[in-house]
Amino acid sequence: MIIGNFRIELEPRLSSPKWLYLAVPAGSLVFAFIVGGIFLALTGHSPIGTYGSLISHGYTSSKGITNTLGLATPLICTGLAAAFAFRMNLFNIGEEGQMYLGMIGSAWAGIALAGHLPHVLAVPTVLIIGAATGAFWVLLPAILRAKLGTSEIVSTLLLNYVALNLVNYFIYGSRGFFRDPTTSFPQGRGVEETARFHSFGTSNTYPTVIIAVLLAVALYWFMKRSNFGYETSVFADSPNTARYAGMNATKLTLSVLLFSGALAGLAGAMYVVGPAGKVDPGLLQIGLGYAGIVVAALARYNFVAVVLTAILFAGLRVGGASLQISSNPVPIAIAVVLQGSVLLFALGGEIFRRNRLRIRRVQQVSVAS
Amino acid sequence: MNSNVWILTFADAISIATTLILATIGAILTERSGVINLGVEGILLMGAVTAFLVGDGTHNLWLALFMSVLVGVAMATVHAILTITLRANQIVAGLALVIFGTGLSQYIGKPVEGKSRPVTIEPMHLGKLSDIPVVGPILFGHDIFTYLTWAGALVCSLYLNRTRPGLVLRATGDAPATVDAQGVSVAMVRFVHTILGGALMGLAGGWFMLARGTAWSQAATTNGIGWIALSLVVFAAWRPLRAIAGAVLFGFTLQVPYTLQGQQINILPPEIVQMLPFVATLFVLVALSTPRARKLLGAPKMLGQPFVRDER
Numbered sequence: 001m002i003i004g005n006f007r008i009e010l011e012p013r014l015s016s017p018k019w020l021y022l023a024v025p026a027g028s029l030v031f032a033f034i035v036g037g038i039f040l041a042l043t044g045h046s047p048i049g050t051y052g053s054l055i056s057h058g059y060t061s062s063k064g065i066t067n068t069l070g071l072a073t074p075l076i077c078t079g080l081a082a083a084f085a086f087r088m089n090l091f092n093i094g095e096e097g098q099m100y101l102g103m104i105g106s107a108w109a110g111i112a113l114a115g116h117l118p119h120v121l122a123v124p125t126v127l128i129i130g131a132a133t134g135a136f137w138v139l140l141p142a143i144l145r146a147k148l149g150t151s152e153i154v155s156t157l158l159l160n161y162v163a164l165n166l167v168n169y170f171i172y173g174s175r176g177f178f179r180d181p182t183t184s185f186p187q188g189r190g191v192e193e194t195a196r197f198h199s200f201g202t203s204n205t206y207p208t209v210i211i212a213v214l215l216a217v218a219l220y221w222f223m224k225r226s227n228f229g230y231e232t233s234v235f236a237d238s239p240n241t242a243r244y245a246g247m248n249a250t251k252l253t254l255s256v257l258l259f260s261g262a263l264a265g266l267a268g269a270m271y272v273v274g275p276a277g278k279v280d281p282g283l284l285q286i287g288l289g290y291a292g293i294v295v296a297a298l299a300r301y302n303f304v305a306v307v308l309t310a311i312l313f314a315g316l317r318v319g320g321a322s323l324q325i326s327s328n329p330v331p332i333a334i335a336v337v338l339q340g341s342v343l344l345f346a347l348g349g350e351i352f353r354r355n356r357l358r359i360r361r362v363q364q365v366s367v368a369s
Numbered sequence: 370m371n372s373n374v375w376i377l378t379f380a381d382a383i384s385i386a387t388t389l390i391l392a393t394i395g396a397i398l399t400e401r402s403g404v405i406n407l408g409v410e411g412i413l414l415m416g417a418v419t420a421f422l423v424g425d426g427t428h429n430l431w432l433a434l435f436m437s438v439l440v441g442v443a444m445a446t447v448h449a450i451l452t453i454t455l456r457a458n459q460i461v462a463g464l465a466l467v468i469f470g471t472g473l474s475q476y477i478g479k480p481v482e483g484k485s486r487p488v489t490i491e492p493m494h495l496g497k498l499s500d501i502p503v504v505g506p507i508l509f510g511h512d513i514f515t516y517l518t519w520a521g522a523l524v525c526s527l528y529l530n531r532t533r534p535g536l537v538l539r540a541t542g543d544a545p546a547t548v549d550a551q552g553v554s555v556a557m558v559r560f561v562h563t564i565l566g567g568a569l570m571g572l573a574g575g576w577f578m579l580a581r582g583t584a585w586s587q588a589a590t591t592n593g594i595g596w597i598a599l600s601l602v603v604f605a606a607w608r609p610l611r612a613i614a615g616a617v618l619f620g621f622t623l624q625v626p627y628t629l630q631g632q633q634i635n636i637l638p639p640e641i642v643q644m645l646p647f648v649a650t651l652f653v654l655v656a657l658s659t660p661r662a663r664k665l666l667g668a669p670k671m672l673g674q675p676f677v678r679d680e681r
Contacts, residue, residue: 039476091460140651150658153407153460154600158654161593161647169640294468297461331479333587336472343465344447347457 007362010355020353025298025309028345035341036334045330050323058319065315066203070275071286072307072314073205074099076212077267078292079299079306080219085260086301087223088232092257094141094156095264096289097163098134102268104167105133107178107279110191110272122194127211127269134265135258137163142257146250152257164284171281178279188278197273206274213307215263220303232256264289286317287336294343313339378628379621380506386613386620387515388413388577392598393605393612394525395569399445400602401529402562403542403555403671406448407463409570410595411470414587415440416574418474421585424487433488434575441571442564444470449563453556456675467595475587483584490514490580514576525609538562542669545676555676573598593647594623600650603657606666622646 037047057064078095085092092098109129114122137159144150170178172186180189197206223229235242235252243249271283295313299305320335392409399406416437424433444466451457490512493499498509529535540548541558549555574591582590597619604619605611626642629635657666 039473043477093464144655144658148655148658148660149663150654154596154603155651155654157596158593158600158647158651161596162644165640165643168643169638173638173640290468290471293464297465331476333472333475333479336468337476338472340465340469340472343461344451344469347451347462347465348455350457351455 005362007360009358009360010351011358012355013353016353021300024349024353025342025346028298028342028349031345032338032341036338039337040330040334045328050330050334053323053326054316054319056319057322058315058317063203064318064322066200066205067318068311068315069209070199070204070206071288071318072311073209073212073274074267074270075288075291075295075310075314076209076216076307077270078264078289079295079310080212080216080292080303081260081263081267082293082296083299083301083303083306084219084263085256086296087236088252088256089236090145090253090256090260091153092138092141092156092260092264093153093293094138094159094261094289095267095292096287097156097160098137098261098264099268099271099289100163100167100283101137102130102134102265103272103276103279103283104170104178104268105136105265106130106269106272107188107191110195110277111177111189114192114195117194119194122192123197123273126191126195126273127266130269130272131262131266134268135262137265138257138261142254142261145257146253160289167279167281167284170279180278188276188280190278191272195273196277199274204275206270208270208274212270215266216303216307223303228255264292267292291317291339294339297343298346374628374632376503376506378624380510381624381627382621383507383617384511384515384620385581385623386616387511387518388573388581388594389598389601389616389619390518390522390612391569391573391576392595393601393616394522394609395441395566395573396598396602397566397605397607397609397612398525398538398562398569399566400672401538401542401607401669402559403545403669403674403676404449404452404559404563405459405463405673406445406466406563406566407460407599408444408448408466408470409598410591410593411467411474412441412444412567412570413470413574413577413591413595413598414474415444415470416571417578417582417590418478418585418587419571420575420578421481421486421582422477424579425481425484428488430488430490430579433579434572437571437575437578438568439571441567441569441574443567445564445567445570448567449560452675453559453563456677459673459675471587478585478587481585483586485584486579486582488579490576512580514580519613522609522613529609539669542671545671545674546678549676549678559676570595597623597646597650600654603666603668604653607668619646619650622649 033051040047040050058068059065078099081095082092106126106129109126113125117125138156141152141155141159144155145152170176171188178188180187197208199206231242231247231252234245235247235249239249267288291313295306295309299309316335316338320332323330324332392413396406396409419440420433420437423436424430448462448466451462452459492510492512495509499505529539537548537553538558541555545555578590601612601615601619604615623646626639626645629642630639656662
């Protein structure tokens with residue numbers, strides 16, 4: 001492109017310098033806050049004051065950071081779920097629904113099984129069953145993708161709406177197993193006490209946060225070291241190479257998608273053993289599944305980066321929620337606007353990581369008269 | 370049961386189909402150029418909230434719809450810059466648009482949440498035609514946009530199949546290198562059609578709000594219609610005229626839950642009936658995935674692939 005006397009060119013980099021891996025997301029965050037600030041100012045809120053309050057309620061106060069870690073716990077799981085599938089160029093965008101199913105499955109286990117088990121077994125059982133039901137929800141899209149090549153993007157997404165209505169049905173539409181029988185108020189039936197973790201002190205952070213972080217580290221290590229991790233990365237780079245090397249594409253696709261679904265299901269299960277203790281339609285309002293996709297994309301599918309990004313995003317959400325209770329309430333949706341903008345800027349910024357921007361002066365060729 | 374109710378359901382299905390047709394044609398134009406824009410749901414929501422807010426402020430129907438179109442154009446431009454100029458991943462960029470549009474529509478729509486719609490797109494009365502029993506209400510009781518949309522689908526079909534720019538568009542989706550070799554800018558063709566598609570999606574959202582929506586509510590307004598439109602693109606095999614038939618069919622599944630509820634027919638709980646459009650869409654996707662169906666469909670070959678001349 002030539003503007004005036006300058007030629008602007010993008011030169012592909014052979015390798016990106018390390019600092020750019022941090023600079024691009026950090027820059028995106030700054031630009032996203034500027035965009036959010038414009039909308040805040042247009043709707044009559046002070047951007048500086050709003051962001052100050054958001055940061056203190058989300059990150060820097062002790063109440064804020066523990067709330068943030070509590071919310072980040074399931075978000076780390078949905079982020080890992082999205083990142084895991086992305087690694088093989090599979091786009092599971094049904095984390096939202098898989099998480100709901102995980103909540104339903106784990107609540108079932110917490111009500112029906114946990115009473116017969118000691119505490120040390122009850123919580124793991126509930127978590128595992130939650131993960132399994134999450135995986136179950138991605139089974140159909142996974143089979144379709146592996147056997148027929150149907151795009152998993154739309155099929156996983158459509159099932160989100162089915163799962164959403166399923167939760168509504170269990171709580172509002174029927175007086176069945178998941179509904180609290182002791183009250184006419186529509187709410188979930190509580191799971192057994194043995195199936196629940198106690199939070200740390202009086203905070204809203206639960207021991208599940210440790211599980212989530214350990215899981216991220218374990219996945220990071222596993223995908224780097226194992227044969228399975230190697231095969232998925234070969235398959236992602238070049239499906240044909242993988243096929244010629246005798247790797248089983250069907251099996252890989254199935255296992256990656258099912259495991260991704262299990263991770264999303266685990267997010268729902270962690271919500272049950274932690275703060276909720278029942279099938280809680282409140283989860284439908286938070287959008288942790290969709291946010292997980294943004295987290296994964298922003299973390300560039302790096303499992304350890306997912307943890308940090310999830311904490312960052314949970315803080316936006318927690319801080320955003322606090323803004324609603326003030327004299328001039330700011331809708332919590334500002335958190336979602338910020339999330340979307342961060343991702344848009346990060347996507348745009350990628351090109352500057354992969355390419356070097358060169359601006360050269362063009363030599364004016366003057367035609368002799 | 371009253372047969373009138375089912376006539377009205379059919380009529381409503383055809384009416385709802387308008388928004389699906391507009392969004393689907395928008396997506397078809399985009400995808401034919403080789404760009405996949407998953408942001409439909411986000412653009413629909415932004416179009417809807419814009420129409421509501423502008424309508425609320427000015428009570429001017431045309432201005433409201435015009436602004437919806439502009440918002441659609443703006444969002445599609447973002448997608449085009451990201452995916453065509455900056456070569457970002459098209460899937461992720463589309464998802465980012467959905468999240469951004471969901472958040473922003475909820476944010477700017479918060480003050481009017483639950484307020485009933487300020488201006489209405491009224492159905493036309495076509496004299497004697499509308500009075501014909503059965504056929505009248507089903508075919509001749511809609512608003513002007515429904516008919517314009519049908520005409521638009523026809524124009525779009527002619528454009529794709531009978532004109533030179535249409536040929537270039539199809540070639541851009543199938544073999545961008547050839548188009549490039551002919552001296553036509555692939556990026557320009559993609560930019561124009563992505564933005565044109567966004568304009569139609571924005572209009573789809575605005576129309577839906579002012580013709581079908583009763584009150585603004587972020588959670589209940591489009592409610593997944595954008596994703597259904599994306600499935601419809603496959604169902605229509607990337608052909609605008611087939612989108613009409615598909616849209617009416619899907620419009621029917623969207624309308625039936627309301628009819629059943631209104632008639633207090635409780636064969637199934639309402640939450641289960643609400644799943645119908647999504648389950649039906651999924652079934653159609655599955656049916657279209659068999660190798661035989663796939664061959665007949667003919668998706669643009671380079672769909673989702675950025676075009677870089679240097680790397681060839």
